[in-house]
Amino acid sequence: MTTVDTKTGLLLYGLVPADVEPTDDATGVGNPPTPVGVVAHGDIAALVSEVPVDRPLGRPDDLRAYKDLLDRVTGVAPVLPVRFGTVARDEAAVAELLGARHDDYRRALDRVEGCAQYVVRARYDEPVVLAEALAGNAEAAALRDRLRGQPEDALRDERIRLGELLNAEVSARRDADTQRLATELEPFCVAQSLRSPTSELDAAHLAVLVKVDREADFEGMVQRIAADWDERASVKLLGPLAPYDFVDQLMNGA
Numbered sequence: 420m421t422t423v424d425t426k427t428g429l430l431l432y433g434l435v436p437a438d439v440e441p442t443d444d445a446t447g448v449g450n451p452p453t454p455v456g457v458v459a460h461g462d463i464a465a466l467v468s469e470v471p472v473d474r475p476l477g478r479p480d481d482l483r484a485y486k487d488l489l490d491r492v493t494g495v496a497p498v499l500p501v502r503f504g505t506v507a508r509d510e511a512a513v514a515e516l517l518g519a520r521h522d523d524y525r526r527a528l529d530r531v532e533g534c535a536q537y538v539v540r541a542r543y544d545e546p547v548v549l550a551e552a553l554a555g556n557a558e559a560a561a562l563r564d565r566l567r568g569q570p571e572d573a574l575r576d577e578r579i580r581l582g583e584l585l586n587a588e589v590s591a592r593r594d595a596d597t598q599r600l601a602t603e604l605e606p607f608c609v610a611q612s613l614r615s616p617t618s619e620l621d622a623a624h625l626a627v628l629v630k631v632d633r634e635a636d637f638e639g640m641v642q643r644i645a646a647d648w649d650e651r652a653s654v655k656l657l658g659p660l661a662p663y664d665f666v667d668q669l670m671n672g673a
Contacts, residue, residue, distance in 0.1 A: 426473060428506040429458070429513055432466040433489050433661065434499040434524050439464060447488055448481045455488060458510050460517035463524050465501070466492070467513060476504045489661035497532040499524060499669065500661050520670075527669040534609055534628050536665065537658030539600065539641060541622035543589070547651045548620070552588035559584040589619065596652070597623040603644060607637040612664040622652040626664035634659070 430448060437459045446452035447468035457464040466488065470476065485503050492498045507513045517524065553560045562581040566574055593616065600623045601611055607629060614624040629637045638656065645654035662669065 426471055427469045428472045428508055429467040429510065430470045430476070431501040431505045431507060431513065431516075432468070432485055433492065433501055434463055434465055434517070434528065435492065435496055436528055437462050437464045439492075439496045441466060445488065445491075446484070448476065448484045450480070452484060458513040458517070460514045461521050461525075463517055463521060463528065465513050465517060466498075467507075470506060472506065476506075486661075489663075490659070493535055493659060493661040497528045497534075498661050499527050499531065500663050500666060523670055526672070527666075530669050530672070531628075531662050531665070533631050534662065535631060535634070535659030536662045537627050537629055537637070537656060537660065538614070539604070539623065539625045539627065539654065539656055541596065541600065541624075541648060541652045541654045542618065543592075543620045543622045543652045544650075545620055548589055548592065548622075549585065551592065551651070552585050556584055556588050559588065586619065593622055597625065600625055600644065604637070604640060607633050607640055610665055610668055612668070614664070622648075628662055628665050629659075631659075 432447065432455070435457075439457070441455045441457065445455040447455045448470060449468070453468040453470070455466055455468045458467055482503060489498055489500050507516060553563055559581055562577055562584070566577060566581065597613065601613075604625070604627055605611065608627040609630060610628040612626040614626055616624055627637075641654065641656050648654055
């Protein structure tokens with residue numbers, strides 16, 4: 420693949436060992452989807468496709484194509500995701516990027532070989548966690564009783580205070596449940612990365628790196644945790660995925 424048109428560049432998806440070749444049906448972003456090629460340098464290579472430089476990336480379809488390609492690759496070869504939207508001028512620029520930290524990239528690929536990322540997300544049942552919060556905080560329970568039956572616009576300061584107390588109680592439970600989840604999954608994981616909550620009802624949001632030969636044991640543990648948490652939180656498992664959350668750890672040798 421050689422880019423000579425100054426109106427196009429090469430979008431980088433991920434780094435792989437140099438002997439990895441994309442299949443004929445591997446496609447990237449674009450409508451119609453663009454074919455994916457490789458640019459190799461030493462022992463490593465970059466998965467790339469041509470993109471017009473005058474069209475901003477970031478549409479949902481673009482991100483989906485980026486992730487779909489990397490997730491498929493991680494099932495057959497180690498891959499180190501490149502930040503979405505990284506575009507190089509041409510093959511020479513890609514080779515220069517690969518050469519700048521060639522040995523670091525090679526070691527990171529060695530570390531991730533045979534691994535896949537999963538994301539475990541738990542979300543509280545709202546009535547259950549609010550009942551727990553009220554039971555654990557006497558001031559909140561008293562405010563709730565005082566506000567019961569009052570008009571929505573009455574006792575505004577008390578309502579604000581109640582909201583603050585409940586948020587703090589739920590946050591404390593989230594911290595404890597996240598730690599509990601991380602501890603129970605730790606024996607099955609190569610690494611873990613805490614994700615920020617995306618909802619006030621998130622009970623835990625954790626990315627984990629798992630050896631492929633331990634995936635069945637790991638998934639079994641997640642199922643046991645989901646059964647144990649059934650009455651207060653729902654647990655969902657996403658994966659296997661490329662190691663998006665672990666690039667920095669892999670590069671730093673963690």
